[in-house]
Amino acid sequence: MRYAAGVYLSDTERAGLNVKVKTVGKRNRIGHPDAVASHRSALVLMRQLEKINPNPKPRGFVFKARTWSDYAKWRASQKNPRLW
Numbered sequence: 066m067r068y069a070a071g072v073y074l075s076d077t078e079r080a081g082l083n084v085k086v087k088t089v090g091k092r093n094r095i096g097h098p099d100a101v102a103s104h105r106s107a108l109v110l111m112r113q114l115e116k117i118n119p120n121p122k123p124r125g126f127v128f129k130a131r132t133w134s135d136y137a138k139w140r141a142s143q144k145n146p147r148l149w
Contacts, residue, residue, distance in 0.1 A: 120145045 115122065123145060130136035140148075 120147050123148055 128136075128139060130139060
């Protein structure tokens, strides 16, 4: 592609050929102004991030420590930051 007179032209356009291009599907529209569409986009992004997150989402549990120092030791030993 070359830049000519403010417009990018493909090789077929510069040669004067009329080539039809088949378009399949449609683009995702992320820039919707309404709140529902932006919320939907946020949910899609959150689902995608869950797939690539190296720390698995923990199941619900309750850790009962007898003292604050026991809790501090337990928290320091956790590798998954999603637990606290």
